[in-house]
Amino acid sequence: MKLTFGLIFAVVLAACGADGEPVQPNLSAGVSVGSGGVNGNVGVSVRKGPVSIGWNIF
Secondary structure (H helix, E strand, C coil), X not given: CHHHHHHHHHHHHXXXXXXXXXXXXXXXXXXXXXXXXXEEEEEEEEEECCEEEEEECC
16 A cells, blocks of 8 residues: 555656756845835745746735
8 A cells, every 4th residue: 555655656746847957936025114014025936937926925
């Protein structure tokens, strides 16, 4: 049973596109002060060619 799951995991990992150059994520952070108080924001994005995926944490 463990061997079966191990083989399935290895096949899925090999098929996920783990070949090629690693893509370095970009981190952005900022602080703004206004009449509503102090606000902070943090974001992470990854760009590969014309495709960019980002996620704002705060």
